[in-house]
Amino acid sequence: MSIFHNIAEVVSDAAYIWRQEMRQVFRDEGVLIFFIIVPLAYPLLYSWIYNNEVVREVPVVVVDDSHSALSRQFTRMCDASPDVRVLCHAADMDEAKSLVSRQLAKGIYHIPSEFDRNISRMQQTTIGVYCDMSLILTYKAIYQTAVAVSGTMGAGIQMKLSRPVTKREAEITVQPLAYDDVPVFSPGGGYGSAVLPAVLILILQQTLVLGIGLSAGTARENNRYHELIPIDRHYQGVFRIIGGKFLCYFMIYAVMGAYLTMVVPKIFSFPALAHWQDLLAMMLPYTMACIFFGMIVSCIVRYRENIMLLVVFVSLPLLFMTGVSWPQSSIPPFWQSISWLFPSTFGVRAYVRMNTMGATLNDVALEYRLLWVQTIFYCIVACLVYRHQIVISRRNALVRLDRIGRKLAVTEQLRRRKKK
Amino acid sequence: MEALKIIWQIAYREMLILWKNPIYGFCMVVFPVAVILFFTTLMDEGVPTELPVGVVDADNTSTSRSLVRRLDAFQSSRVVAHFPTAAEARHAMQRNEIYAFLYIPKGTTEKLMASRRPKISYYYSMVSVTSGALTMKDLKVISTLGSAAVGQATLRARGATDAQIQAFLQPIAIDLHQIANPWSNYNAYLSTVFVPGILMLFIFLLSAYSIGTELKFERSKEWIGMANGKMLLAMLGKFLPQTLIWLAIFFGYEYYIYGVLHFPHEGGAWQIIFLGLIGVLSSQGFGIFAFGLMPSLRMSMSVCSLWAVLSLSMAGSAFPIMGMDSPLQSLSWLFPLRHYYMVYQIAVFNGYPMLEAWFHLVALVCFALLPWLVIGKIKNAMLNYVYIP
Numbered sequence: 001m002s003i004f005h006n007i008a009e010v011v012s013d014a015a016y017i018w019r020q021e022m023r024q025v026f027r028d029e030g031v032l033i034f035f036i037i038v039p040l041a042y043p044l045l046y047s048w049i050y051n052n053e054v055v056r057e058v059p060v061v062v063v064d065d066s067h068s069a070l071s072r073q074f075t076r077m078c079d080a081s082p083d084v085r086v087l088c089h090a091a092d093m094d095e096a097k098s099l100v101s102r103q104l105a106k107g108i109y110h111i112p113s114e115f116d117r118n119i120s121r122m123q124q125t126t127i128g129v130y131c132d133m134s135l136i137l138t139y140k141a142i143y144q145t146a147v148a149v150s151g152t153m154g155a156g157i158q159m160k161l162s163r164p165v166t167k168r169e170a171e172i173t174v175q176p177l178a179y180d181d182v183p184v185f186s187p188g189g190g191y192g193s194a195v196l197p198a199v200l201i202l203i204l205q206q207t208l209v210l211g212i213g214l215s216a217g218t219a220r221e222n223n224r225y226h227e228l229i230p231i232d233r234h235y236q237g238v239f240r241i242i243g244g245k246f247l248c249y250f251m252i253y254a255v256m257g258a259y260l261t262m263v264v265p266k267i268f269s270f271p272a273l274a275h276w277q278d279l280l281a282m283m284l285p286y287t288m289a290c291i292f293f294g295m296i297v298s299c300i301v302r303y304r305e306n307i308m309l310l311v312v313f314v315s316l317p318l319l320f321m322t323g324v325s326w327p328q329s330s331i332p333p334f335w336q337s338i339s340w341l342f343p344s345t346f347g348v349r350a351y352v353r354m355n356t357m358g359a360t361l362n363d364v365a366l367e368y369r370l371l372w373v374q375t376i377f378y379c380i381v382a383c384l385v386y387r388h389q390i391v392i393s394r395r396n397a398l399v400r401l402d403r404i405g406r407k408l409a410v411t412e413q414l415r416r417r418k419k420k
Numbered sequence: 421m422e423a424l425k426i427i428w429q430i431a432y433r434e435m436l437i438l439w440k441n442p443i444y445g446f447c448m449v450v451f452p453v454a455v456i457l458f459f460t461t462l463m464d465e466g467v468p469t470e471l472p473v474g475v476v477d478a479d480n481t482s483t484s485r486s487l488v489r490r491l492d493a494f495q496s497s498r499v500v501a502h503f504p505t506a507a508e509a510r511h512a513m514q515r516n517e518i519y520a521f522l523y524i525p526k527g528t529t530e531k532l533m534a535s536r537r538p539k540i541s542y543y544y545s546m547v548s549v550t551s552g553a554l555t556m557k558d559l560k561v562i563s564t565l566g567s568a569a570v571g572q573a574t575l576r577a578r579g580a581t582d583a584q585i586q587a588f589l590q591p592i593a594i595d596l597h598q599i600a601n602p603w604s605n606y607n608a609y610l611s612t613v614f615v616p617g618i619l620m621l622f623i624f625l626l627s628a629y630s631i632g633t634e635l636k637f638e639r640s641k642e643w644i645g646m647a648n649g650k651m652l653l654a655m656l657g658k659f660l661p662q663t664l665i666w667l668a669i670f671f672g673y674e675y676y677i678y679g680v681l682h683f684p685h686e687g688g689a690w691q692i693i694f695l696g697l698i699g700v701l702s703s704q705g706f707g708i709f710a711f712g713l714m715p716s717l718r719m720s721m722s723v724c725s726l727w728a729v730l731s732l733s734m735a736g737s738a739f740p741i742m743g744m745d746s747p748l749q750s751l752s753w754l755f756p757l758r759h760y761y762m763v764y765q766i767a768v769f770n771g772y773p774m775l776e777a778w779f780h781l782v783a784l785v786c787f788a789l790l791p792w793l794v795i796g797k798i799k800n801a802m803l804n805y806v807y808i809p
Contacts, residue, residue, distance in 0.1 A: 030718040038726070048748065049733050055743040074592075101772035103762075124587040126595045133601040134765035135740050136609060140553070143596060150592040157591040172537050176570040177528075179563035180541040181556065184510065191739045194549045214718075305632070305721055309447050309625055312725040313618050316732060317458050325738075326606070327519070327551035330468040332461060349516070356547050359514035 010243075013234045017244025020234075021215070025248065028218055030304070034211040039203055039256045046199055047268040053190025058141045059087040061096040061105045068116030070153070074127065077149045078109065083141035100132055107131045107142040119157060137191070185271065185357045193270045197355055198324040198348045200260045202315060205290045205344040208253060209311050212245075212294035217304025225400070227393040228299065229386070238387045242295070242379075249291045257283050265355065273358035274351075281361055282350050285371040289343035292378035299385045322348040343378075346370045423653055430646050430657025437630075438661060444630075447622050448662075452669050455618045456611075460681060463607035470498040471551050473559075474509045474521035477502060481529040487540075487566055491522060497558045506543070513545055520544035520555035522562070532570060540566070550606065600770050601684045608683045612764060613737040615673060617757050620703040621728035623666055627707025628724050630662065631798065632717030632807075640802035651795045659704060666704070670696040686771025694774075695763055702756045702787035709787075712794025715801035731755035759783045 025031050062075050079086040087105045090096035096108045110128035118125035129146045131139045155174045164170035220228050229235050261279055265272040301307045320326055321339035328349075331339070339345040350367040353359040361368060405411050438444045475488050492499040500518060503509040509521040523541045531538035542559035546552035568589050575585045601608055634640040647654035674692050677683045685692065710727070711720040733739070734748070735757045741749055752758045759780035766777040774781070791798075 030722065033722050045730070046733065049744060050739060051745060052743050055740055058742075101766070101770065101776050103766065103776070119591060122584070122587055124583075124590060124593055126593045128595045128597065130597045130599055132770065133598050133604065134609075134769050135737070136604070136606075137740055137743070139598070139604070143594075146594050150594055154591040158588060161588060168537075172535050173571075175567050176535065176537060177532060177563065177566040178537055178539040179560075179566075180539060181560065182541055182543045183546055183552070183556075184513070184543050185545045185547055190546075191549060194547055194552075303633075303636070305629060305717055306443050308721050308725050309443060309622075309629065312625070312729060313451060313455065313621050315729060316614055316618060317455065320459075320462060323548060325549050326463060326610075327468045327471055327548055328516070329470070329472055329519075329551075330465060332464065335458065335462055352547060353514055353516060357514050357545065363511070363514045 010237060010240050013240040014243040014247065016234045017241055018247040021245050021248035024215055024218065025252070028215060031211050031215045034207045034214065035252055038207050039260060042203055043200055043260060043264045046196060047192065047264065050192025050196060053192045055137045055141055056082055057085040058083060058138045059085050059105045060107045060109055060142055061088060061090045061099050062086055063090050063093055063096050063108060063110045065113040066111045066115035070116050070119060071111040074111060074149060074153060077152065078145055081145045081149065084145040106135070106138040109146065122161070193356070195324060196270060197352050198319060198322055200264060201348045201351045202319055202344050204253065204257060204260055205347065206311060206315050208249065208290045209294040209297055210307060212249060212291070213298040213301050213307030213311065214304050216298035217301045217307060220302070221304055225396060227396065228389045229393045231393060231397050238383050238390065241386055242382055245295065246291055250287065253287050257287055261351065271356045273356065274354040278354055278361045282354065282364070282368060285375045286343055286347040289371055289374040289378055292375065292382045293343055295382045296378060296385055299389060318342055318344050321345055324348065324352065343371065343374050426647055426653045427657040427660065430643070430654060431660045433646065434658050434661045444626065447626055448665050448669065452619055452622060456615055456673050456676065459611040459615050460607065460677065463610060466603055466605035466607050467496065468550055468554060469496050471496055471555055472500040472518045473497045473555055474501045474503055474512055474518040475499055476506050476509050476521060476523045478526040479524045479528040483529040483532065484524045487524065487562060488522070490565065491558065491562050494558045496554045510543070519548065519551045520559060522559055600686050609737065611677060612683065613735055613761050614732060616699060616760060617728070617732045617735065619670060619673070620699070620731070620757055621725065623700060623703035624707040624710065624724035624728050625721055626662065627704050628711040628720040629717070630658065631708065631711045632720065634802065635805060636717055636807040644799065644802050651799045655791065655795065663700060663704065666700045667696065670700050685768050687768035691767045691774065695760070695768055698781070698784045698788070699760050702784040705788040705790045706756055709790035709794055712791060712798045715797065715805060717807070731757040734758055735761040737761055753783060756784065756787045
């Protein structure tokens with residue numbers, strides 16, 4: 001047998017396994033849910049949830065003990081701000097507190113009785129801000145609005161006191177050093193556009209691992225001897241099995257990956273700054289690493305449903321380890337090193353920086369290389385694990401053959417079936 | 421008496437099942453404990469500190485350098501690099517080396533001395549939510565302080581007293597009261613919702629799994645037979661050991677965060693214990709209901725996992741429900757975690773009376789009673805269905 005013949009056989013076996021695997025995927029509704037429906041529907045659902053990006057018009061109660069023109073001005077200005085809405089005036093703090101405890105308001109502005117008097121006396125005056133701290137975003141809205149309004153009113157008071165000649169002089173007195181704050185890359189500063197790109201990439205990995213695990217579980221359960229690798233002429237080498245399965249999953253996820261990284265951001269107009277060449281270069285090793293990773297995980301699964309118990313719950317910790325909500329520089333080293341095991345860590349970091357921050361492939365070179373390292377490493381491990389599975393199923397087959405071999409008649413029958 | 425005996429027999433059988441299949445040990449004890457430790461240690465700092473920021477100091481005078489030094493001294497920022505141009509600093513942001521940078525243009529000090537109102541800028545990115553908000557806050561304070569320093573020097577030269585200077589520079593001060601969580605500790609926000617969320621995920625999944633596997637391993641007739649066909653006894657016996665284990669995990673978690681880590685809790689021990697109890701029961705109810713609705717192991721587990729993952733967003737702890745579209749606001753009622761979170765924040769976190777959360781308590785009790793609706797269907801499935809892989 002020539003080497004070419006050998007290669008041709010491997011390729012044709014791989015193609016056979018590819019077809020078998022593809023057929024199995026489309027016949028199994030459990031796998032279909034995770035391969036097709038979840039990647040298609042979840043991004044839309046999440047985009048809908050985070051559609052509004054920021055919280056506006058947080059309700060607050062005002063307790064106005066001052067009853068002065070200035071205190072009313074403060075209330076009016078807060079109400080006019082985009083982030084806060086004055087729900088009502090309360091007679092005293094107790095009434096205000098009961099409104100907060102009934103979840104009708106998220107905070108209290110308390111204007112003390114000496115508010116107006118202190119300003120007239122040229123003394124510093126205070127406004128009490130009481131925030132319900134159960135939600136960070138509403139707390140920020142209430143506090144920042146109070147700071148901004150008091151700053152604006154304070155500037156007005158300063159101007160009156162210093163009696164400037166020109167407008168320019170007034171500006172200089174109030175703020176000798178001007179500043180500009182520029183939110184770059186994601187100017188809306190919304191919650192959705194920060195979290196969603198990471199979720200998209202994570203969905204890719206999680207559904208792949210779930211789908212591969214489910215289909216491996218099914219294969220094992222449908223097998224008479226509960227083995228992953230069937231005894232079959234076509235399933236005789238590691239490379240053809242890995243190659244065949246890989247091609248099947250890669251074919252599906254090339255489409256899904258393109259949908260998640262190119263179409264979804266367009267539909268919901270999230271920032272999409274990456275060049276398609278860079279995106280392609282990054283997604284290639286990411287998808288490959290995820291597939292091999294999924295193949296390794298699938299070997300652990302004994303019953304098909306167990307994969308859900310193993311995989312679903314890690315999604316949230318994985319999201320946190322990418323550094324998208326908790327800063328990467330503050331993740332303890334132990335969890336940092338755990339996070340290196342998962343392709344999603346580098347995939348998310350690279351994708352977010354390219355897509356949202358407009359980085360080039362050069363800027364994410366570290367993540368890019370690590371994705372290739374993971375691909376190669378997981379490919380080798382997957383080969384070893386599958387080799388082990390083949391050895392097991394061969395050994396078990398031999399044991400069975402040996403056991404049955406004593407009964408000649410049965411052996412005859414078995415041989416005939418194998419030839420067929 | 422007879423009923424108690426039956427329940428005990430089924431519970432004993434269930435305990436053997438839990439002991440023999442290692443997946444239960446992992447999903448009921450090992451993974452939950454790992455998740456609890458993960459979240460509490462990940463955010464151990466409470467508030468992220470020493471976030472790397474950069475500086476583009478084109479002015480390079482003693483004034484600008486003191487500004488930079490002051491920025492470095494802040495708790496949450498650490499100046500890690502100086503860049504010659506803004507373009508390079510932006511590039512460093514794209515390489516993930518810094519989260520933000522301060523740009524001080526040439527001639528800032530000179531203009532400041534000449535009262536020509538120079539302008540400094542800071543650039544930050546909201547791509548990483550927490551770090552963006554924190555660096556922005558620090559940089560804003562720096563700029564305000566820069567202004568105040570100039571004003572202070574001018575006023576002092578004119579002979580004003582400190583009180584006068586303060587009253588002039590900041591006529592209206594804000595006296596902030598952060599009720600219940602004065603440290604604005606992120607760990608107390610995220611670990612108190614996400615950990616119960618993942619525990620609920622496990623409870624959903626295992627409740628459906630434990631009924632479904634009866635069918636799968638062809639033990640269902642034996643199980644119903646032990647209860648003489650009485651579904652109530654069969655269910656009570658089966659879920660009693662699981663409930664006890666879940667309660668132990670949940671109470672252990674609550675003891676760990678409130679007793680050991682001292683997370684803020686205005687509510688007392690009874691509220692906390694009650695919350696743990698109702699959280700476990702409602703999730704079990706949901707899991708059983710999901711199986712009863714679709715008596716197929718695979719479908720019910722898929723639904724449970726998709727639901728549980730969604731509920732982490734729909735709890736409204738990170739992005740509030742009031743900021744979502746109105747259909748979603750009503751949909752959030754369908755998630756046990758949402759009600760759990762509301763009861764938690766009203767009764768435990770803020771310490772308001774339990775009565776204020778009556779709606780959410782009723783909802784949780786309803787979730788716990790949901791299996792009632794499908795118990796007949798489950799019986800039918802157990803006796804007549806065949807597991808299809």
